[in-house]
Amino acid sequence: MTKTKLRIFSYQPNPRIFKSTITARICNIPIEVRGAKPKELKNWLWDFDAHPMSKDDLKDQKEYIQKAKAGYQGELYKTEAFLSAHPYGTVPAAFSPDGKIGVFESNSIMRAVARLDKSNSGLYGHDPYSASRIDGFLDTTLLFARESQIYLLALMADKLNEKVYYDTERALTNWLSGIESALTNNNFICSDALTLADICFCCELLLLQSEHQWIEAITEIGEKLLSSKAIEDRFPRSLNHYEKLSARTDFSPDIKDHRAKIKSGQKIYD
Ligand SMILES: N[C@@H](CCC(=O)N[C@@H](CS)C(=O)NCC(=O)O)C(=O)O
Known part of the structure; x- marks a missing residue:
């Protein structure tokens, strides 16, 4: 199986993610996109291992509750690791394959994909x-x-x-x-x-x-x-x-x- 080079978590569909998926298609870079409709992300754990939570999970994960800041209202479940990788706490949120490095801002996520390109596509210039x-x-x-x-x-x-x-x-x-x-x-x-x-x-x-x-x-x-x-x-x-x-x-x-x-x-x- 081809190893994913970048994981992106976001609400979907999101044209700002398309910047990265188009770049990945042109450069043939395997990336993974996780997420769901904006409203549904209120019941997701915002993390490198982002996933939807069951009703029971929602009760157990109270320690991760954060007040939403931009675009969202009410509360979101963001882990400490997510906030450490993503200091602005926003999506789209990308991660290196080991989850250690967070890349935020859709333009920079797209840049990360282009920087992984070894095909000399020139998408990010030649010099x-x-x-x-x-x-x-x-x-x-x-x-x-x-x-x-x-x-x-x-x-x-x-x-x-x-x-x-x-x-x-x-x-x-x-x-x-x-x-x-x-x-x-x-x-x-x-x-x-x-x-x-x-x-x-x-x-x-x-x-x-x-x-x-x-x-x-x-x-x-x-x-x-x-x-x-x-x-x-x-x-x-x-x-x-x-x-x-x-x-x-x-x-x-x-x-x-x-x-x-x-x-x-x-x-x-x-
Ligand atoms: N300029 C950023 C915008 C990111 C942003 O503001 N995302 C909002 C959703 S539209 C968010 O994640 N909000 C989380 C919150 O409300 O706490 C980008 O293109 O990546």
Whole structure:
């Protein structure tokens, strides 16, 4: 049996995990993904050996109860080992195969997969300069990702307001203006070849499209879906790049069905 090189624990489906599963597919790295729908993770033990707990387990594991911090409400069961490996206590949470090293933040989990690559795929560049250029795109994407998380959590909690919407729109405009400009001279974001910057871009845009599920709330504040409004009019190269990436055979196993579901307005976590 092939030995797993990285274990990831997360709610599912999670487009931020797709960053790692796409990278693993391209580089042929065996990884393991564990998890369940967001609500179900309230009854899971958050640990290297993450697993669903029975009613009896839930009573026995009271020592692990932690107040949820971001995205979750109420209580979660996080072991000391989990919190030591994952100081922010969040998912997605990745672990080295022996469980000793925790890797957090979806971009860094994706980087870990690319660093395990021995195939010379070039996904994480070929030298310190190109790798750092990729990091620059990943860092600017994270600035947008922070806002989009606030936006999507507000939609989920039925708490969307104009401030959240316009803050996210500003962050999206700023992020895409750099991507649009980068795509003027290249077929891919960083250079003329696929890199982690493209994978991250595609998955974050897919995540933003989750907003389709709450279109009524967006219409109520007199606005449109951010993913359509911003992209179709002002960022044609970015949109075209997104379409091309989504259709690739190494992306589509993660992207295709998920995208079809959210675009049809289907609630993915019910
Ligand atoms: N930027 C992080 C976001 C991680 C994050 O905030 N995860 C939330 C769920 S959306 C979490 O695990 N919350 C645990 C809690 O509420 O205690 C990433 O992409 O990995």
